[in-house]
Amino acid sequence: MKVRILVRLKPGVLDPQGRAVHHSLEGLGFDGVSDVRIGRMIELDVDEATTDEAIDQMCRQLLANMVIEDYSVEKLNTAEPA
């Protein structure tokens, strides 16, 4: 089973990397971008038997910094090209 975990900074937390990318996009002439936020994507290949609770625990213990980050979990159809 493929699981995609998206980790993003909580709203309100300053994102200097996103700001730098925003600035660079403007420098390259791309107008119309009003905000850029950068996060991480973690794709796990796990046993079918893996519970949602186990995936939550992985996020809380290792994959996300719960102080400043939120995460969301998406289960991908294994037939989908990942």
Add this chain to the structure above:
Amino acid sequence: MKVRILVRLKPGVLDPQGRAVHHSLEGLGFDGVSDVRIGRMIELDVDEATTDEAIDQMCRQLLANMVIEDYSVEKLNTAEPA
């Protein structure tokens, strides 16, 4: 309009960060994980008028390293909590 860009290493490109996370997950006692790949998520807030071509150009010129990375673009419903 919110646009989510997912940047991941091309298949076959070594992912040392993913390997380290995989090792750590095993160290924490999470069995049943067979692979971990780590990528970036970039969330853009762009004008409704922004074309798909412009977003593609942003990816190719700045957001992804096309030599070793692939990207995919997902348009998010603005009503969806991002």
